[in-house]
Amino acid sequence: MTSNPIDGGPGRYSAGDRRRWAPEPAKRRDRTAFERDRARVLHSAALRRLAAKTQVASPGADAGADTVQSLRTRLTHSLECAQVGRELGKSLGCDPDLVETACLAHDIGHPPFGHNGEAALDLVARDCGGFEGNAQSLRILTRLEPKSFAADGPPLHGRSVGLNLTRAALDASMKYPWTQADAVNGKFGVYDDDADVAHWVREGVEPGRTCFEAQVMDWSDDVAYSVHDLEDALVAGHIDFARLADPAERRLVAATATKLYCPDADLAELEERFAELLAEPYWPDRYDGTPRSLAALKNLTSTLIGRFCVAAENATRDAYGDRPLTRYAAELIVPRAQRLENALLKGITAHYVWISHEEVRARQRTLITELAEMMLAGAPGTLEPGFRAAFEEAGDDAGRLRAVIDQIASLTDLSAMARHRLLEGGS
Numbered sequence: 001m002t003s004n005p006i007d008g009g010p011g012r013y014s015a016g017d018r019r020r021w022a023p024e025p026a027k028r029r030d031r032t033a034f035e036r037d038r039a040r041v042l043h044s045a046a047l048r049r050l051a052a053k054t055q056v057a058s059p060g061a062d063a064g065a066d067t068v069q070s071l072r073t074r075l076t077h078s079l080e081c082a083q084v085g086r087e088l089g090k091s092l093g094c095d096p097d098l099v100e101t102a103c104l105a106h107d108i109g110h111p112p113f114g115h116n117g118e119a120a121l122d123l124v125a126r127d128c129g130g131f132e133g134n135a136q137s138l139r140i141l142t143r144l145e146p147k148s149f150a151a152d153g154p155p156l157h158g159r160s161v162g163l164n165l166t167r168a169a170l171d172a173s174m175k176y177p178w179t180q181a182d183a184v185n186g187k188f189g190v191y192d193d194d195a196d197v198a199h200w201v202r203e204g205v206e207p208g209r210t211c212f213e214a215q216v217m218d219w220s221d222d223v224a225y226s227v228h229d230l231e232d233a234l235v236a237g238h239i240d241f242a243r244l245a246d247p248a249e250r251r252l253v254a255a256t257a258t259k260l261y262c263p264d265a266d267l268a269e270l271e272e273r274f275a276e277l278l279a280e281p282y283w284p285d286r287y288d289g290t291p292r293s294l295a296a297l298k299n300l301t302s303t304l305i306g307r308f309c310v311a312a313e314n315a316t317r318d319a320y321g322d323r324p325l326t327r328y329a330a331e332l333i334v335p336r337a338q339r340l341e342n343a344l345l346k347g348i349t350a351h352y353v354w355i356s357h358e359e360v361r362a363r364q365r366t367l368i369t370e371l372a373e374m375m376l377a378g379a380p381g382t383l384e385p386g387f388r389a390a391f392e393e394a395g396d397d398a399g400r401l402r403a404v405i406d407q408i409a410s411l412t413d414l415s416a417m418a419r420h421r422l423l424e425g426g427s
Contacts, residue, residue, distance in 0.1 A: 012093065012094075012095065012324050012326045012327075013034075013095060013098075013168060013326065013327070016167060017166065017167055017168035017327065018033040018034075018166050018167075018168065019166065019167050020161075020164045020165065020166055020167075021142065021150070021156070021161050021164060021167075021197060021200060022148060022149070022150035022151065022156060022161045022164050024148065024164065032095075032097065033166050034095050034097040034098040034101060034166065034168070034169065035097050037097070037098070037101040037163075037165045037166055037169040038097045038100055038101045038104070040147060040163040040164075040165065041101055041104045041105045041108070041141075041163065041165075042104060044108070044145050044147070044163060045145065046108045046109075046140050046144070046145050046410070047075065047078070047104060047105075047108055048075070049410065049412055050073060050074035050075035050078055050107060050108065050110070051073050051074075051075040051076075051412075052073065052412035052413060052414055052415070053073060053074040053075075053110055053111075053112060053113075053114065053412055053413055054073070054074065054112070054113050054114040054116070054117075054413055071232045071235065071236060072228055072229075072232050074107050074110055074114070077107065077224060077225055077228065078103065078104055078106065078107050078108075079104070080224045080228060081103040081104075081106065081107075081217075081220050081221050081224040081225070082100045082103035082104045082220075084103070084220040084223055084224050084305060084309065085099045085100060085102070085103035085216055085217050085220035085221075086099055086100040086103070087309070088216055088219070088220055088309045088312065088313065089213060089216045089220075091313050092212075092216065092313060092316060092317075092324075092325045092330075092332075093323065093324025093325045093326060094212065094213050094216060094324075094325065094326055095213075095326070098168055098169060098172055098213055099172065099213050099216050099217060099220075101165070101169045101172070101173070102169065102172035102173040102213055102214060102216075102217040103217050103220055103221070105137060105141060105169075105173045106134075106137065106173055106175065106217055106221055107133070107137070107221075108137045108140050108141065109133045109134065109135070109136025109137030109138070109139065109140050109409065110133045110136075110137075110409075111131070111133065111136070111368070111408065111409040111411070112364075112368065112408070112409075112411050112412060112413045112415075112416035113361075113364040113365075113368065113413055113416075115133070116361045116364050116365060117364060117365070117368050117416075118131060118132070118133050119365065120364070120365040120366075120368035120369055121368060121372070121405060121408065121409060123369070124368070124369060124372040124401075124405065125401065125402070125405045127397070127398060127401055128397075128398040128399070128401040128402045128405065129180060129191050129192050129193070129398070129402070130180055131405055131409070132176075132180075132186075132187065132188055132189065132191075134174070134175050134176050134187070134188070134189040135176075135180075135188055135189050135190055135191045135194070136406075136409050137173065137189075138170070138173070138174060138189060138190060138191075138194055138197070138198065139191060139193075139194055139406070140162065141162050141163050141165055141170060141173065142161060142162040142163075142165075142170065142194060142197045143159075143160055143161070143162050143194065143197075144160070144162060144386075144406060144410075145162045145163050146160060146162075146386065147162060147163045147164060148160070148161050148162065148163065148164035149161065167200070167201050168211075168213070168327070170197075170201045171201050171202060171205075171211050171213070171214065172211055172213035172214045172217060173214070173217070174189050174190075174198075174201070174202075174210065174214055175187075175189055175210065175214060175217070175218050176188050176189035176190075177189055177190065177198065177201075177202055177205075177208070177209075177210060177214075178190060178207065178208060179191070179192055179195060179198075180192070182207075182208070191402075193402065205328065209328070211327050211328055212325055212326055212327055212328065212329065212330050212331070212332060213326070213327070215331065215332035216332055219308075219312055219332060219334055220309075222308075222342050222346075223304075223305055223308045223309060223342065224305075225346075226342050226343075226345040226346045226349075227301045227304045227305055227308075227345060228301065229345075229346070229349045229353075230301075230345050230348055230349055231297060231300075231301050233348070233349050233352060233353050234287045234297060235287070235289075235297075238349075238352045238353050239348060239349075239352045239353075240286075241284060241285055241286050241287060242285065242286060244278060244348075245278075245285075247271075247275075250271060250274050250275065250278075251267070251271055252351065253274070253344070253347050253348055253351045254267055254270040254271050254274055254344065254347065255267060256347045256350050256351040257270060257343045257344050257346065257347025257348075257350070257351075258270055258343075258347075260346070260347065260350055261342075261343035261346050261347060261350075262339070262340060262343040265340060265343070269340070270340060270343075270344060273337065273340045273341060273344065274344050277341050277344065280303075282299055282300055282303045283300060284296040284297060284300060304345070307338065307341075308334075308338050308341070308342060311334065311335050311337075311338040312332060312333065312334045312335075312338070315333040315334065315335050316330065316331075316332055316333045318333075319333055367416065367417065367420050368408065368416065370420060370424075371408060371416060371419060371420045371423070372404060372405070372408055374420070374423040374424070375404050375407065375408065375419075375423065376400075376401065376404045378423065379391050379400065379403070379404055380392055382423065383403065383404065383407050384407060387403050387404070387406055387407040387410075388403075390402075390403040390406065391403035391404065
């Protein structure tokens, strides 16, 4: 293929990669197909709603208003993931707009209260195929976000095609490109209702394999949230660096990391990796909110991000050389040491935030469950117009339940609480 700078970079992406599910003409000829994809996600209402959805647990009661406002949301996490992914992808030869689009979109399906709300909605949705944030992301990108409609007639018959992104952008945004029937550790990325578009996106691709850009997105997500969630937990006062100096405390954290993020790792191996990581000179011994300690914390986060990304870039280049790596031409290689370190960072936040705040998390799950019961009982009147139409057009109970689930998943943390109070009869 010859170079085509207007359509995705120097000969790395085919016309099939740039195809959209519903054909549509370009409005401007000076933008690449992937630049259009990025703009569509960036301007979407679904992305904006992430500004009011949980990333890390809410700060403790002793945290001031300034601390609350400085903590990350799903939106800021997505923006930071996009920055990490854009640079890492570009260094490996991917189209940077394509990788950035996937990173911006990767959490777009997350419901109120993050993974906690996801678990609650999965139970509520058991009679319509379950709920999974990644599958909801694909549903939003290809159905729920009102941007484009297909022409009347087969095969789409005038249905919404969501943002109508390119095949390559949709493929790059899919971490788990399979249905619930093939779920791995409970994870899947395609509802049965959306299997048609997933089949179109991945036609001719080996089942279960993810494209290179999706792998870059996935690692960028791990890097961004492991490092930045740790930073937020420190700022909110959930973590004390001094405690991690105790080998017994590190063993507890390592055990959490093993259980949640790397079951194939030996606890002793993780403990050794943990001690070596904390011994690095850029790791501060305390955080007290002063400008100097804040600067030290920022230096820690930027150094860790560089550590994780450079390790992946170097290992992948060692395996594949200097040629551009795109689509299904390569696999992203992340050294085991950095995967374990990444799991340990996630384990710190899980140990001191998620596990220790289970009472709050339980209340959130109860709220989601009760909200679903009340909305379903009063539907379609309890639904917004777009979801009401889907409820009324559904041909069975599973379809009607899915419309309610889609509505709840679209809510922010605050709007879910407000809707619950309203339906419960409160003010």
